[in-house]
Amino acid sequence: xxxxxxxxxxxxxxxxxxxxxxxxxxxxxxxxxxxxxxxxxxxxxxxxxxxxxxxxxxxxxxxxxxxxxxxxxxxxxxxxxxxxxxxxxxxxxxxxxxxxxxxxxxxxxxxxxxxxxxxxxxxxxxxxxxxxxxxxxxxxxxxxxxxxxxxxxxxxxxxxxxxxxxxxxxxxxxxxxxxxxxxxxxxxxxxxxxxxxxxxxxxxxxxxxxxxxxxxxxxxxxxxxxxxxxxxxxxxxxxxxxxxxxxxxxxxxxxxxxxxxxxxx
Amino acid sequence: xxxxxxxxxxxxxxxxxxxxxxxxxxxxxxxxxxxxxxxxxxxxxxxxxxxxxxxxxxxxxxxxxxxxxxxxxxxxxxxxxxxxxxxxxxxxxxxxxxxxxxxxxxxxxxxxxxxxxxxxxxxxxxxxxxxxxxxxxxxxxxxxxxxxxxxxxxxxxxxxxxxxxxxxxxxxxxxxxxxxxxxxxxxxxxxxxxxxxxxxxxxxxxxxxxxxxxxxxxxxxxxxxxxxxxxxxxxxxxxxxxxxxxxxxxxxxxxxxxxxxxxxxxxxxxxxxxxxxxxxxxxxxxxxxxxxxxxxxxxxxxxxxxxxxxxxxxxxxxxxxxxxxxxxxxxxxxxxxxxxxxxxxxxxxxx
Numbered sequence: 272x273x274x275x276x277x278x279x280x281x282x283x284x285x286x287x288x289x290x291x292x293x294x295x296x297x298x299x300x301x302x303x304x305x306x307x308x309x310x311x312x313x314x315x316x317x318x319x320x321x322x323x324x325x326x327x328x329x330x331x332x333x334x335x336x337x338x339x340x341x342x343x344x345x346x347x348x349x350x351x352x353x354x355x356x357x358x359x360x361x362x363x364x365x366x367x368x369x370x371x372x373x374x375x376x377x378x379x380x381x382x383x384x385x386x387x388x389x390x391x392x393x394x395x396x397x398x399x400x401x402x403x404x405x406x407x408x409x410x411x412x413x414x415x416x417x418x419x420x421x422x423x424x425x426x427x428x429x430x431x432x433x434x435x436x437x438x439x440x441x442x443x444x445x446x447x448x449x450x451x452x453x454x455x456x457x458x459x460x461x462x463x464x465x466x467x468x469x470x471x472x473x474x475x476x477x478x479x480x481x482x483x484x485x486x487x488x489x490x491x492x493x494x495x496x497x498x499x500x501x502x503x504x505x506x507x508x509x510x511x512x513x514x515x516x517x518x519x520x521x522x523x524x525x526x527x528x529x530x531x532x533x534x535x536x
Numbered sequence: 537x538x539x540x541x542x543x544x545x546x547x548x549x550x551x552x553x554x555x556x557x558x559x560x561x562x563x564x565x566x567x568x569x570x571x572x573x574x575x576x577x578x579x580x581x582x583x584x585x586x587x588x589x590x591x592x593x594x595x596x597x598x599x600x601x602x603x604x605x606x607x608x609x610x611x612x613x614x615x616x617x618x619x620x621x622x623x624x625x626x627x628x629x630x631x632x633x634x635x636x637x638x639x640x641x642x643x644x645x646x647x648x649x650x651x652x653x654x655x656x657x658x659x660x661x662x663x664x665x666x667x668x669x670x671x672x673x674x675x676x677x678x679x680x681x682x683x684x685x686x687x688x689x690x691x692x693x694x695x696x697x698x699x700x701x702x703x704x705x706x707x708x709x710x711x712x713x714x715x716x717x718x719x720x721x722x723x724x725x726x727x728x729x730x731x732x733x734x735x736x737x738x739x740x741x742x743x744x745x746x747x748x749x750x751x752x753x754x755x756x757x758x759x760x761x762x763x764x765x766x767x768x769x770x771x772x773x774x775x776x777x778x779x780x781x782x783x784x785x786x787x788x789x790x791x792x793x794x795x796x797x798x799x800x801x802x803x804x805x806x807x808x809x810x811x812x813x814x815x816x817x818x819x820x821x822x823x824x825x826x827x828x829x830x831x832x833x834x835x836x837x838x839x840x841x842x843x844x845x846x847x848x849x850x851x852x853x854x855x856x857x858x859x860x861x862x863x864x865x866x867x868x869x870x871x872x873x874x875x876x877x878x879x880x881x882x883x884x885x886x887x
Contacts, residue, residue: 428618428619431608431621432617432621434607435614436609436634437610437686438634438635438638439607446634447623451624
């Protein structure tokens with residue numbers, strides 16, 4: 272009996288979580304521009320309209336650019352920080368980690384306004400570059416968390432073994448460190464990309480005239496007639512996100528697991 | 537000049553001097569062991585020879601070439617790591633081939649050398665196995681093959697058998713010893729396990745507190761330790777305080793309190809003595825007999841171990857029991873402890 276209630280609870284939970292999301296693709300194929308049941312008929316006109324809408328495609332392109340640059344930079348920063356934190360005994364490591372992680376606990380709206388004020392104060396023009404800067408504050412802690420976990424399972428003696436067998440530092444990095452860190456790096460790239468791609472508040476404050484996709488969506492909500500097109504793009508992004516997340520998980524799990532059989536000192 | 541020569545090498549970590557002005561000479565082709573408790577500096581010394589740590593002072597020379605400033609990847613040494621450090625993203629073949637990729641061997645020559653080495657460590661046909669498909673013993677062999685295939689001048693082994701179970705460890709001791717003899721490569725083993733050092737090495741350096749206490753053959757180390765620490769660390773032993781009573785030519789008599797007047801050959805003293813000196817006499821458990829001796833005692837505890845038995849014998853006036861190992865029949869009633877004067881180990885007494 273107890274089990275059945277748990278099942279009901281779990282089903283209700285999952286329904287609440289995913290049914291609304293499924294409305295996106297559902298209504299994106301609905302012939303009416305009003306988001307209401309009953310459905311009126313199947314159409315792909317919104318998708319056609321989507322690919323004709325240059326402003327929306329421009330926003331999509333902006334978001335992809337910001338996402339890719341943010342992902343690469345924050346993963347690079349995270350990589351360096353994670354290596355330093357896990358492999359060297361440095362003073363103030365805990366404090367430094369605390370400050371790097373702090374943006375996760377500051378409301379995005381506060382962070383966004385603060386960054387806007389700073390940029391205005393020093394007269395830095397708003398552009399996609401400033402969005403990247405804002406997103407770096409947000410994404411680097413994620414990258415760091417993913418990569419630290421990866422480095423902690425990394426046996427330092429593997430790098431020493433490589434040196435012992437005649438490889439210098441650079442070749443050791445390419446033949447040992449990088450292949451073993453690759454799953455972590457991939458996971459970090461995907462996570463930071465997605466975080467940047469769907470971030471709204473900071474982008475809203477820092478994007479200036481170059482709207483990212485979430486900001487563009489927000490501006491379109493004022494026009495009911497545009498809504499189905501937004502739904503169509505939303506459905507496509509949903510599909511891409513699911514593919515990316517599944518991919519990230521597959522890569523993470525397929526990667527070489529930290530060596531459990533090794534018995535250390 | 538010896539093959540590996542360590543001269544007044546010092547290593548500090550912060551305020552701690554981990555290795556204190558160590559001198560060490562290892563002959564070519566030797567199986568040499570650094571033996572000591574954990575934290576004695578033996579692993580630090582090994583890592584300095586490998587090039588993973590730089591000495592703060594002193595010189596390490598291999599085959600007459602000083603290694604100061606030479607990075608690990610350019611040294612003629614290879615190491616079997618305590619954790620084995622098998623590359624988890626490579627299979628057995630590529631692990632063993634790892635260090636050969638830069639040697640400019642042709643594909644066939646490389647394959648032949650790796651296969652031959654795999655055969656040497658009895659891993660034929662295992663080349664395609666992944667690291668996580670290997671047992672502990674197999675991982676050990678891969679680590680060994682990967683280091684030996686580089687044909688190092690010195691093979692460094694850092695507690696190589698620590699992770700194996702007892703039976704496998706004993707088997708690998710025999711194999712390592714045979715491998716070293718057949719290849720003729722100088723082996724330098726670091727271990728805290730005295731049995732491992734005694735059974736494999738030709739020469740053992742006992743380390744404690746960053747210093748080398750004694751360098752000797754396994755038998756000499758056991759029968760002729762030069763200080764209380766070495767005697768205590770290698771095997772079981774009983775200590776008795778004594779003072780030198782009389783020195784007459786080759787014969788020394790000592791007053792050993794509860795044991796009475798004990799004759800000791802002069803050659804048992806590896807140090808200068810004079811009448812009245814406080815010394816430490818020591819007896820190995822298997823050198824003490826339970827009957828026919830002169831010291832009365834009684835058995836407080838006995839344990840039967842198959843080929844021999846261990847006894848704790850109490851003697852009046854001594855708080856700790858005398859440890860005796862005997863293969864004879866179990867004694868009944870009081871015992872009379874005895875020994876051969878030639879078996880007495882004499883050590884300097886240090887406050």
